[in-house]
Amino acid sequence: MEGIGWFAAIIVGALAGWIAEKIMKADHGLLTNIILGIFGALVLNFILVAVAGGTLGGWIGQLIVGVIGVCLLIAGYRAVKRA
Template sequence: MAGLGWIAAIIVGAIAGWIAEKIMSSSMGLILNIILGIVGAVVMNFLLLAIVGSTLGGWFGQLIVGVIGACLLIALTRALRRV
């Protein structure tokens, strides 16, 4: 996560995963929320850098990016389970 330390990345990842869980009406545990939030933020940061050329910075920016990324990962997981 851009500019955040490990502890901050875990905190922001957990919050992003929890928000994504509520948005997507999914039921997951704390560990999976943290993983989805962090991985979602990494994936979305990569996509934003590739497409737009920059990403959102700071805690709040990374929270937004993490929520969007985690929602995409939840949707992808649901789509793959149906196949």
């Protein structure tokens, strides 16, 4: 996560995971939300930097990136699970 520290990354990751969990109607625990939130933000940040050359900064920007990233991870997991 760009521009925020590790403690903030955990908080933003937990919020992103929780918001994405509600959007995708999934059922995860707090630890899973934190891990998915951080991992989702890392994945989408990597993609955004590779494609657009930059990413959103700050807490709100990383929260948005994290939520979108986690939604993509959950959707990808569901697609693989069905196949």
